[in-house]
Every structure is written in C-alpha cells, then in structure tokens.
Amino acid sequence: MIKYFLLLVVSICLSIPLRAQNLNTKWRGFERVNFTIDGHKAWYVKPSRPLAGKPWVWRASFPDWHTDIDSLLLAKGMYVAYVDVDDQYGSPQAMQVWDDFYNYLLNKAAFAPKPALEAVSRGALYAYGWAKRNPDKVSSIYAETPVCDFKSWPGGKGKGIGDSTAWQQLKKVYQFTQEQALAYKDNPVDNLEGLASFKVPLSHIISNADKLVPPNENTYPLIKKYKALGGQANVIIADNQPQELYGHHFNIEYPEKIADFLLKNTYPVKPALPYTNYSKLRNGANNFMYAVTQKRVATVAFLGGSITFNPGWRDKVCSYLKERFPKTKFRFIAAGIPSLGSLPHVFRLKRDLLDSGKIDLLFIETAVNDRVNGTDSLTQVRNLEGIVRHAKRVNPLLDVVMMSFADPDKTNDYNQGKIPAEVANHELIAGYYNLPSINLAKEVRDKLANKEFNWNDDFKDLHPSPFGQELYFANIKSLLQKFEAIKATKPLLYKLPQKLNSRSFTMGNYQDINTARYDNNWVLDKKWAPGDKLDTRPGFVNVPVLSSEKAGAQLTLSFKGTAVGMVVVSGADAGIVSYAIDNGPYKDIDLYTPWSSSLHLPWYILFSGDLKRGHHLLKLKIADKHNLSSTGTACRIVYFLRNE
Structure with a gap:
C-alpha cells in the first residue's frame, strides 16, 4: 500500500x-x-x-x-x-x-x-x-x-x-x-x-x-x-x-x-489530516477520464438524498469539472431527492437516471438516510449491489464513486471503535466491484478528534453548513485529481464478478399504479396535491396517486419478479395496511413515519425481496386501525415496486 x-x-x-x-x-x-x-x-x-x-x-x-x-x-x-x-x-x-x-x-x-x-x-x-x-x-x-x-x-x-x-x-x-x-x-x-x-x-x-x-x-x-x-x-x-x-x-x-x-496566521504550521487518507482509488475512473480528455463529451450523475439535492458540494464538483476541462461538453444529472436512501434509489434508478441516456460517472450516497430510515444491513447490500450491477449492465464502461457522508450516529460509532454498518456496506460493495470510494464519515470523525474543527460551530448538521459543503467538495476534488493523474489512453472493460448476494435487486423498477385492480373505495388522482398545508418532496406532488382514506379498501396487483413493494406519500393521516402475497397470511405495515406529522414523506416499503422468479399476486387492504399519532387511515400509492 x-x-x-x-x-x-x-x-x-x-x-x-x-x-x-x-x-x-x-x-x-x-x-x-x-x-x-x-x-x-x-x-x-x-x-x-x-x-x-x-x-x-x-x-x-x-x-x-x-x-x-x-x-x-x-x-x-x-x-x-x-x-x-x-x-x-x-x-x-x-x-x-x-x-x-x-x-x-x-x-x-x-x-x-x-x-x-x-x-x-x-x-x-x-x-x-x-x-x-x-x-x-x-x-x-x-x-x-x-x-x-x-x-x-x-x-x-x-x-x-x-x-x-x-x-x-x-x-x-x-x-x-x-x-x-x-x-x-x-x-x-x-x-x-x-x-x-x-x-x-x-x-x-x-x-x-x-x-x-x-x-x-x-x-x-x-x-x-x-x-x-x-x-x-x-x-x-x-x-x-x-x-x-x-x-x-x-x-x-x-x-x-x-x-x-x-x-x-500561517505559523506554526497546523497539521491537518490529508484527504487522501479517506479515499480509495481501486480501479479509478479511466473510462470517465477517457470520455473527458479524448472524446470531450461526458455525463456525470449524482444519486442521493437531501445532501446531494441541496446546493453545495455537487454544484462545486460541476463547476470544477467545467473549469478544469473547458473543451469538454458536460451534461450533469442531479438525481438527489431528500429523505431517500438505497432502497428508493435501487427502484427509481431506471426511470430517474438510466433512461436519461449514457452516463460516464455516477456518484452514489445513501449512508445517512439508510441509518435515518432504519434500512436493515442485508437490504442495504442488496440495494447497493443492485444499483451498481443495473447501471453497469446498461453501460459496462460506467465508472461509479461510492460515498459515505457524516452524521452524529456514525461519529459515535467510530468513537466506540465500531465501523458504522452503512459505511461498511458501502465499502463492501466498492471493494468487491473495485470502485473508488470516499469515507467522509470517518474523515469528519477524525478531523473532529484532531481538533481541526468542531461539529456545533463549523459542521453544524448532517445537512452540512457551508463549511461542511466545502470540506466534502475538497475531498471529492482530491479524488478527481487522482483520476486525472492516471492518463486514460483507451476505454477499459471490467468484467462483472458473480453477485455478492444472489437476491440483490439488480433489475429494480417501478410498476404503474394503473396495473392494480381496486374497489370503489379507491380514487385515482391524476395530479395529486395535499389538501392540508404539509410540505411535499419534489417528484411526489402533482403526480398520479392511487389513494383511499377508508378502512377496508382493497386492491390486488399481479406482477412478475423476485421482489415487490410500494411507494406511498405518508402524511399526518397515514394509516396501517395489511398485505398478503400469493394467498399467504396477511401482515400489517404502519405507513405513519416519525416525520409524517409535518411532511407528506415519500416512503418506500418492501413487502418481500425473497420471492421465486415468476408471476405473483399481491393483495392489500387498509386496516381499521392506525398509529396513535396518526389522524386517519389514508393510503396514497405513487408507485408499486418490483425486481424483475
């Protein structure tokens, strides 16, 4: 090393x-x-x-x-x-x-x-x-x-x-x-x-x-x-x-x-931990650099949650690339949506990114929201591997950068001598597929311990302050300079290894709500917007929604694949649904989230990820009970999910 x-x-x-x-x-x-x-x-x-x-x-x-x-x-x-x-x-x-x-x-x-x-x-x-x-x-x-x-x-x-x-x-x-x-x-x-x-x-x-x-x-x-x-x-x-x-x-x-x-203000020279400590080059980004320096046409995409959606490091990366390579025509795809982690990304990848045309470099960040949303470790691995394999199957020359961003929970894990599960899973996939990665969660923890800054005054929040945005960008810029240092003279094709997990969601996609059969208690609103004053997320308002607020409302969905789920907008009146697959026993899922009282949150629910390949039937009904904090029994479905 x-x-x-x-x-x-x-x-x-x-x-x-x-x-x-x-x-x-x-x-x-x-x-x-x-x-x-x-x-x-x-x-x-x-x-x-x-x-x-x-x-x-x-x-x-x-x-x-x-x-x-x-x-x-x-x-x-x-x-x-x-x-x-x-x-x-x-x-x-x-x-x-x-x-x-x-x-x-x-x-x-x-x-x-x-x-x-x-x-x-x-x-x-x-x-x-x-x-x-x-x-x-x-x-x-x-x-x-x-x-x-x-x-x-x-x-x-x-x-x-x-x-x-x-x-x-x-x-x-x-x-x-x-x-x-x-x-x-x-x-x-x-x-x-x-x-x-x-x-x-x-x-x-x-x-x-x-x-x-x-x-x-x-x-x-x-x-x-x-x-x-x-x-x-x-x-x-x-x-x-x-x-x-x-x-x-x-x-x-x-x-x-x-x-x-x-x-x-310059002396004594204060030692700072170098950015190179927190990135791994692995196979690098030869094909992206070839597109940039030889073809002079390149597309860069950003897949993540609010830290990717908000102005800051992403804008700085775009500006840096345009300034560093002024003869290259860049296309940038900002596919960050607040609150979304690896489970949403693996199912929205096709529609929100891959259908947009050839991508040369993809930045992925899900570690913060995977912790916040309570996504279990095995599902994280299946999601992340699914994203990588799906994207590389569409474009085998695609380069991917895996990023783990910081939050207080991850800092606490490191302080206790533990590697956060979300970081471990990002590094597991990055290492298995030889993808470059950046561990910003570890960097923030180490620089805090090195007294280079403090969380409350400088970084301030898991949605970084200007200081945090600059720190993230500086680390990413350091990795981009590593890419540039290794001259790209021709495209390199790396063969995909066998799946790390045989059940990974490598063909995740949305299924249209119009494919469901439902009773008269449901309404298909072609341009749904909330009737209350609660906030919404981009892409999940003024869109078609299949909704019902009545206990006992039922629907069925025929689908083909190994996994099934749905996307709902969960507001203050979100209810509880019961579901069954292939005439199995009904199970309950509470649609109300810790954020539903103030936001119609896009909430991705995986009913099962372990089905046999083939055709299946989902049955769903609204229960006659709800979370004690909820004001109703509403179910508002934006998409169904399936892994084909």
Missing part, C-alpha cells in the same frame, strides 16, 4: 506540466528557484533559515511591488512564491494554473498546506478566486488596493476611471459578452460563505482617494459582507500617505505589522 501511495504521489507530480530551468537567481538577497508551470514562469524564494513546516506567502500579482513585507517574512523564515498568470484577471484558466502550482509546491517542495495570500490591485481577482475555490487551503489574505469587482475595474461601470483596453482583454479571457460580464456573479465580493466558514482572516489596505479602484465599490462591500457572515476582517486606511496614480499607489507605513499578520 505504501509503495502504491508513493507511486501515486510521483504520478501526480509528473502530471503537472513542469520544466525546471536550473537558473537559480537572487531576489532581495535571497536565493530564488525558477521554473515553469503549464508554460508560465514561476518561482519561489528560500529564506536563509526556514521555519518548521515551510510556511509560505503567495504573491498574486506584481511580485516586485512593495516587497518590504516579503523581505521581512523571508528574514523570519517564510518562503515567498509566485506564478505569472497576469492579464488573465483571475479567470478559470488562471485558477487551473494556480492549482497546478500549489500541487507542485506541496508535493515536490513540501511546502505547508495553507499559504498566506498577498494580493495587489488586480491580484485580488486571483487571490480571492482561488481562495473561494479552496478555502481549506488558505491561512490568511492581505490585499492592497484590491479589485473586488471587475465591473468597477477594469469595467469602469461605477464611479471609477476604468480601463477600456483591460476590460476588452478581460472579456476575451473569460469568453464573455458585455452582458455576461456585467451579469457575472462570482467576483471576489460574491459567494464568500465558504471562505468565512473556514475563518480565514482578511486585511485590506486602501486609500479613500483611490479613483482607479474606488473602495466603496470594492473593499468596503466585500468587508461588510464578510463580517456579516461571521468572518474576521479589517481595513487599514492610508489616506495620510503620499498618493500617486489617482490614489491607487501610496507608501506602506508599517510593513512589519502586515508581515506579523501574515506570519501569525
């Missing part, structure tokens, strides 16, 4: 387009190491006596401007680094160069994982652009007269002077029309939630006389938003200093104070 890890690290380093120039020079009396990254000039300056852990400051632009701060930091033992992507204005292309530069300095030069960022003027477009994409990798940001909204500069759309030549250049590198540039919603001043959640301290120095980059359009709105999000930030006013270039240039009166700010 150690040998393989070292080979992977080497491959990651070699995958970064790098050319050493062997032309070390002097910079302010210190040795400077010169090289290129992705064809861009780059360098770092060595302190005479480096501090432990190699802390460093990253110059974003104009590296030879106001270098007193850097000289002080070098004297104190910090490295100074720079990569030249000027005239790209913090564009996505520039951010990819920054990623490669960062990875090189970490993996090749063993720099600390969290640099301080130092931005001058337009350099803030780079520094904030990268910091917002990587808030977990930044210790602090110092910015001098920073551009925080390119509509202000170079756009000149406010009170500033602007620069028409630079504005045209910016639109070209971003591939924006005028309208797109003005409508852009990810300037440094925007989307600061993730950065604030990681408590990255900011310090700006400005002059109120600045007519090129007016503070009222740049620094002041950014700092105001950041503080409102709970972030730490301050503004140094340099109005009493000699002013040049319309107030954009001035002397730095106390460079030692700024150097101290950067040093104290």
Whole structure:
C-alpha cells in the first residue's frame, strides 16, 4: 500500500506540466528557484533559515511591488512564491494554473498546506478566486488596493476611471459578452460563505482617494459582507500617505505589522489530516477520464438524498469539472431527492437516471438516510449491489464513486471503535466491484478528534453548513485529481464478478399504479396535491396517486419478479395496511413515519425481496386501525415496486 501511495504521489507530480530551468537567481538577497508551470514562469524564494513546516506567502500579482513585507517574512523564515498568470484577471484558466502550482509546491517542495495570500490591485481577482475555490487551503489574505469587482475595474461601470483596453482583454479571457460580464456573479465580493466558514482572516489596505479602484465599490462591500457572515476582517486606511496614480499607489507605513499578520496566521504550521487518507482509488475512473480528455463529451450523475439535492458540494464538483476541462461538453444529472436512501434509489434508478441516456460517472450516497430510515444491513447490500450491477449492465464502461457522508450516529460509532454498518456496506460493495470510494464519515470523525474543527460551530448538521459543503467538495476534488493523474489512453472493460448476494435487486423498477385492480373505495388522482398545508418532496406532488382514506379498501396487483413493494406519500393521516402475497397470511405495515406529522414523506416499503422468479399476486387492504399519532387511515400509492 505504501509503495502504491508513493507511486501515486510521483504520478501526480509528473502530471503537472513542469520544466525546471536550473537558473537559480537572487531576489532581495535571497536565493530564488525558477521554473515553469503549464508554460508560465514561476518561482519561489528560500529564506536563509526556514521555519518548521515551510510556511509560505503567495504573491498574486506584481511580485516586485512593495516587497518590504516579503523581505521581512523571508528574514523570519517564510518562503515567498509566485506564478505569472497576469492579464488573465483571475479567470478559470488562471485558477487551473494556480492549482497546478500549489500541487507542485506541496508535493515536490513540501511546502505547508495553507499559504498566506498577498494580493495587489488586480491580484485580488486571483487571490480571492482561488481562495473561494479552496478555502481549506488558505491561512490568511492581505490585499492592497484590491479589485473586488471587475465591473468597477477594469469595467469602469461605477464611479471609477476604468480601463477600456483591460476590460476588452478581460472579456476575451473569460469568453464573455458585455452582458455576461456585467451579469457575472462570482467576483471576489460574491459567494464568500465558504471562505468565512473556514475563518480565514482578511486585511485590506486602501486609500479613500483611490479613483482607479474606488473602495466603496470594492473593499468596503466585500468587508461588510464578510463580517456579516461571521468572518474576521479589517481595513487599514492610508489616506495620510503620499498618493500617486489617482490614489491607487501610496507608501506602506508599517510593513512589519502586515508581515506579523501574515506570519501569525500561517505559523506554526497546523497539521491537518490529508484527504487522501479517506479515499480509495481501486480501479479509478479511466473510462470517465477517457470520455473527458479524448472524446470531450461526458455525463456525470449524482444519486442521493437531501445532501446531494441541496446546493453545495455537487454544484462545486460541476463547476470544477467545467473549469478544469473547458473543451469538454458536460451534461450533469442531479438525481438527489431528500429523505431517500438505497432502497428508493435501487427502484427509481431506471426511470430517474438510466433512461436519461449514457452516463460516464455516477456518484452514489445513501449512508445517512439508510441509518435515518432504519434500512436493515442485508437490504442495504442488496440495494447497493443492485444499483451498481443495473447501471453497469446498461453501460459496462460506467465508472461509479461510492460515498459515505457524516452524521452524529456514525461519529459515535467510530468513537466506540465500531465501523458504522452503512459505511461498511458501502465499502463492501466498492471493494468487491473495485470502485473508488470516499469515507467522509470517518474523515469528519477524525478531523473532529484532531481538533481541526468542531461539529456545533463549523459542521453544524448532517445537512452540512457551508463549511461542511466545502470540506466534502475538497475531498471529492482530491479524488478527481487522482483520476486525472492516471492518463486514460483507451476505454477499459471490467468484467462483472458473480453477485455478492444472489437476491440483490439488480433489475429494480417501478410498476404503474394503473396495473392494480381496486374497489370503489379507491380514487385515482391524476395530479395529486395535499389538501392540508404539509410540505411535499419534489417528484411526489402533482403526480398520479392511487389513494383511499377508508378502512377496508382493497386492491390486488399481479406482477412478475423476485421482489415487490410500494411507494406511498405518508402524511399526518397515514394509516396501517395489511398485505398478503400469493394467498399467504396477511401482515400489517404502519405507513405513519416519525416525520409524517409535518411532511407528506415519500416512503418506500418492501413487502418481500425473497420471492421465486415468476408471476405473483399481491393483495392489500387498509386496516381499521392506525398509529396513535396518526389522524386517519389514508393510503396514497405513487408507485408499486418490483425486481424483475
């Protein structure tokens, strides 16, 4: 395993387009190491006596401007680094160069994982652009007269002077029309939630006389938003200093104070558990990377519950892929539905995903809802294996990533020395089918124990805060970079092994409610919506529903397969049903759930998963009793389930 890890690290380093120039020079009396990254000039300056852990400051632009701060930091033992992507204005292309530069300095030069960022003027477009994409990798940001909204500069759309030549250049590198540039919603001043959640301290120095980059359009709105999000930030006013270039240039009166700010937030280097500890590459994602890098057309799908449905890590994965591979045409399928776990997914897979066309990469997360919904361990295995085999039978070249997300129950299990059953089952299927996997549940527990953050203040909930969303994305990004490090030159076909469980639901599907026979107590509502004010879930409202509120209502369903069940919407009046299969004894199932009092919850019920292949008959009737917490005897069926 150690040998393989070292080979992977080497491959990651070699995958970064790098050319050493062997032309070390002097910079302010210190040795400077010169090289290129992705064809861009780059360098770092060595302190005479480096501090432990190699802390460093990253110059974003104009590296030879106001270098007193850097000289002080070098004297104190910090490295100074720079990569030249000027005239790209913090564009996505520039951010990819920054990623490669960062990875090189970490993996090749063993720099600390969290640099301080130092931005001058337009350099803030780079520094904030990268910091917002990587808030977990930044210790602090110092910015001098920073551009925080390119509509202000170079756009000149406010009170500033602007620069028409630079504005045209910016639109070209971003591939924006005028309208797109003005409508852009990810300037440094925007989307600061993730950065604030990681408590990255900011310090700006400005002059109120600045007519090129007016503070009222740049620094002041950014700092105001950041503080409102709970972030730490301050503004140094340099109005009493000699002013040049319309107030954009001035002397730095106390460079030692700024150097101290950067040093104290960067050193001592705080050890963080690496993301690579919590992912397993196995067979990787060769076929997805081949689609991305060679065919340049790829579909990525996300199957999960509310953590997948909600905005956050999923959006960041999509944005990252589009920025990393700008020549590839991506299609993204968001198939997350709140409250649903592996049992719903295995039966809705065909309609909600596979019928949508060829998929190249599928992310699966079910561990949280499987625990919450009380899905037993054996059924979890049958569900997860069924999803993998069904999807790979439709597309044998499909790559799948299995993910186990965090919740307090899983943290408690790990603290007691137990592997959560849901995590064990995800890893069981991933290992058996050689699929890459990420154990975010273990990562969160370990980082909590390592005192990198705490649950109440940072992560906050099993539906992650911005901090948690950023943490999830950073781990997934780390795995995607592992995929990229192994070059895909041709598709690879892996033969499916025998079933791990012979009863896995490898042909799960919905059966139409119109195929049932029912008495006059039932009503087929072609566009059901609740009559009360309770909430609903997407895909389970304004759809056909077979419903009855009368005790004694009966129906029968003929079906073919090895498993049968149904999907109901369970609200405050959910009742109890009795069912029998093939004239067997009747059994009761309570349709009322712990959430039914406040929500018409999509609830998936498996009557049996162990039937012989062939034709069967389901009988169902509404009982004349109900849960003590329920207000009625309703049964509202959206679909029947079967495994063919």
